[in-house]
């Protein structure tokens with residue numbers, strides 16, 4: 001998820017409510033993510049807490065100052081969140097799952 005004042009992500013958040021956001025466990029302490037934000041999946045893989053649920057929703061979504069669909073740990077967000085870009089395939093899939101049209105960008 002990207003985060004700029006004119007970014008559609010700030011009124012969306014669909015990708016943070018659609019997929020398991022998993023990464024190598026050591027990324028969490030390396031980025032300074034609080035333990036409460038992370039769930040262990042396997043001995044080597046962790047994920048953002050809440051994203052391994054049947055109805056995924058990252059616990060960090062909406063916990064910051066920028067509204068209910070903004071990432072509350074944006075500077076510490078893990079690599080999958082950095083890779084996903086507005087308008088890419090995962091964005092389109094997430095928005096579809098939440099009844100939103102693809103971005104026109």
Ligand code: SF4
Nearest residue numbers: 009012013015086091
């Ligand atoms: S689904 Fe796309 S538009 Fe929505 S928050 Fe994620 S990257 Fe942004």
Ligand code: SF4
Nearest residue numbers: 001016058061071081
């Ligand atoms: S860490 Fe932030 S960008 Fe990544 S899934 Fe959670 S709320 Fe979304």
